[in-house]
Amino acid sequence: MTGIVNTAQSEAWNGYEGEHWAGHAGRYDAVNSGINEPLLAAARVGAGDRVLDIGCGNGQLTRLAARRAAAATGVDLSGPMLSRARESAEAEGVPNVSFAQGDAQVFAFEPGAFEVALSRFGVMFFADPVAAFSNIARALTDTGRLAVAVPAMSASGIGAVFAAAAPHLPGFEVGHGFSAFADPAATAELLTAAGFSGVTNELVDTDSVWGADVADATEFVMGWGPTRYHRQRNDFATDDELRSAIGAALVPFAGPGGVRMRAASHLITATVALR
Ligand SMILES: C[S@@+](CC[C@H](N)C(=O)[O-])C[C@H]1O[C@@H](n2cnc3c(N)ncnc32)[C@H](O)[C@@H]1O
Numbered sequence: 001m002t003g004i005v006n007t008a009q010s011e012a013w014n015g016y017e018g019e020h021w022a023g024h025a026g027r028y029d030a031v032n033s034g035i036n037e038p039l040l041a042a043a044r045v046g047a048g049d050r051v052l053d054i055g056c057g058n059g060q061l062t063r064l065a066a067r068r069a070a071a072a073t074g075v076d077l078s079g080p081m082l083s084r085a086r087e088s089a090e091a092e093g094v095p096n097v098s099f100a101q102g103d104a105q106v107f108a109f110e111p112g113a114f115e116v117a118l119s120r121f122g123v124m125f126f127a128d129p130v131a132a133f134s135n136i137a138r139a140l141t142d143t144g145r146l147a148v149a150v151p152a153m154s155a156s157g158i159g160a161v162f163a164a165a166a167p168h169l170p171g172f173e174v175g176h177g178f179s180a181f182a183d184p185a186a187t188a189e190l191l192t193a194a195g196f197s198g199v200t201n202e203l204v205d206t207d208s209v210w211g212a213d214v215a216d217a218t219e220f221v222m223g224w225g226p227t228r229y230h231r232q233r234n235d236f237a238t239d240d241e242l243r244s245a246i247g248a249a250l251v252p253f254a255g256p257g258g259v260r261m262r263a264a265s266h267l268i269t270a271t272v273a274l275r
Contacts, residue, residue, distance in 0.1 A: 017225035034206025043147035055122015059085025109139035133194030157261025164249035196270035208263035
């Protein structure tokens with residue numbers, strides 16, 4: 001493993017948060033997989049491409065990319081999630097994937113080793129986003145392409161659920177990095193400073209499945225990393241009210257197909273700038 005500069009993130013993703021994601025891989029994929037096809041299409045992943053998946057986690061997108069490319073490599077901070085990713089690639093018989101543990105902000109990628117860099121919700125956590133995206137740009141060829149998705153929490157159904165939870169969780173916030181990509185001008189400025197050009201930023205709506213029914217989805221949201229973190233900080237004192245508030249907020253989304261919500265994402269593309 002190369003160096004780690006995002007140490008708090010590394011602790012979280014190698015601790016409770018990463019264990020929860022690795023232990024509920026199918027659930028997280030049901031929540032997040034709607035963006036897979038828009039992301040792969042935006043990146044124009046093709047048969048000859050070598051693809052880098054940043055913050056690949058349990059590796060569903062890495063496997064999908066590998067199936068239509070020459071090879072795909074996932075890089076992630078999380079040991080538990082990478083173990084899960086390797087097991088799934090083996091179980092599904094996807095031979096042209098590899099995974100590496102490390103911090104994408106400083107990882108010693110071979111320069112120009114990839115035609116495409118992708119990420120499904122893995123680029124919101126960098127302490128220094130310009131340094132991180134500069135490092136990713138260096139890993140791409142001179143005509144390399146970038147396509148990343150970032151949750152647009154406030155435009156998504158789950159945003160209403162977290163808003164209902166917040167009064168029962170002092171200090172609750174979903175994640176400071178999520179809003180960084182909401183402003184197209186700020187996104188373009190960031191990626192231009194990191195060596196990209198032709199930045200696009202589109203809001204994409206997808207379907208998202210949070211559970212079989214309200215009780216199931218409520219327990220999942222209660223255990224989700226940021227919720228769990230603030231429950232623990234609060235000595236679990238408001239768990240009863242919190243559970244009721246989350247359950248009530250999920251009711252409008254429940255139906256015969258489970259608890260389904262609209263999920264909005266910022267889908268951002270760019271190409272490597274002339275160098
Ligand atoms: C929200 S999860 C998304 C995981 C996966 N892409 C998915 O869609 O299921 C964020 C992922 O980014 C990873 N991550 C966060 N900061 C990172 C960094 N600096 N370098 C590499 N991975 C990072 C985490 O370990 C985690 O797996």
